[in-house]
Amino acid sequence: MKFAFSTNAFTNYSLTRSIEEISKIGYQGVEIMCDVPHAYPPNLNENKINEIKNSLSRNKLQISNLNAFTLFGLGDTYHPSWIENDKDARELRIKHTIDCINLAEKLGAKNISVEPGGPIEMSTSRNKYLELFASGIRSVLPQAEKKQIKVLIEPEPELLLESSTEFMDFMKEFDSEYLKLNFDIGHFYCVNEDPSALILKLQNFIEHFHMADIKNRKHFHLIPGHGSIDFRTAFAKMDEIGYDGYVTVELYPYKENPIGAALESMNYINSI
Template identity: 80%
Template sequence: MKFAFSTNAFTNYPLIQSIEEISKIGYEGVEIMCDVPHAYPPNLNEDKIKEINKTLKNNKMQISNLNAFTLFGLGDTYHPSWIENTKEARDLRINHTIDCINLAEKLGAKNISIEPGGPVEIPSNRDKYLELYANGIREVLPQAEKKQIKILIEPEPELLLESSVEFLHFMKNFDSEFLKLNFDIGHFYCVNEDPSMLVLKLEEYIEHFHMADIKNRKHYHLIPGHGSIDFKKVLATMDKIGYDGYVTVELYPYKTNPVEAASISMKYLNSI
């Protein structure tokens, strides 16, 4: 397997500098945030895309994933989501996702990660939300299949899809090689699941991993080794299934010291 670092910890840095810093630390890959201030599609012209590609090439870096989860360019971390009450708001999320698919093709990325529906305002409307989310995925999937870019759903605590059970149930609606899973180790740990066991359970859907440590099952991303997750056990199970893709360290709470956080994480990964 290969290790990458997400630029969402580097929002105080320009994207080009973020890629350079992550490369210096020793990561093989970079996950690029498809949002302000980095690679929000409406803000990128062809010259900027060429500059990003040139920087990746010069630093011998690959894109592990395009993070199309947050949408501060139009709202916030979660909004507009896939399950907003109005079609106009849902369309903003759908159009953003299509833009990210098109950007992935231009940057040579193989996949994008997306939110698992969004925050659920009225629990009793769960079936309605699931239908809205499925309908939204059906609108973007044809473009993903056309461009050969995989869409990775990322279950997260307190959103529509939190657990492996909910993810698997939702996936029964689809039969596409281009709709898969962004396996966030910390997120599953937060909802009282054992990530090492889930690697085996979800093997057929896994395309990419997010890594951050968690303490006391509280959803707050910590530097690997600073929380409670047994990463040796998780990585051993990943080895067992022959996973040879990217594991992206995602530490957006460390915006004031991303270089230090990325460096400490790399030292920890090397130590295990």
């Protein structure tokens, strides 16, 4: 496996500076935030895209993933989501995802990660939300398949898809090699699942991993080693399934000192 760091901890830095700092620490890859202030597609012209590519080349970094989850360019962390009651809002999420697929092709990335539907309200039935999410995914899959970019659903606590069972049930609606899983180790741990066991269970869906530690099952991303997750066993299970892709450390709560968080995370990884 290879290790990357997400730029969503570096929102106080430019994208090119973020790439430089992540490279200096020794990561092999970088996950790029497809949102303000880094790589929000409407803000990128060809010159800016070439600037990103040149920075990646100069710093000898590959893209582990394009993070298309948040949408601060139009709303916030979750909104507009795939399951808004307003059709126009849902269309904004669909358009953003297609824009990220097109950007991935231009940058040479292989996959993008997306939110698992969005926050739910009890006033609407779960089945209705699942229908809306499935409809949205069907709207973007043709472009993903055309561009050969994989769309990775990332289950998260308190969103439509939280658990491995909910994810696998949702995937029964689809038969595409371009719809897979962004396996967030901490997210599954938060919903009382064993990430190491799930690696074997979900191995046919896994395309990329997110890594952050968690304490007391509370959804708050911590530097690896600061929480309760057994990463040594998780890495052993990745080896067991022959995973040779990227594990991206995602520490967006550490915006005040992302370099320190990235360095401590790398030291922890090297220690085990």
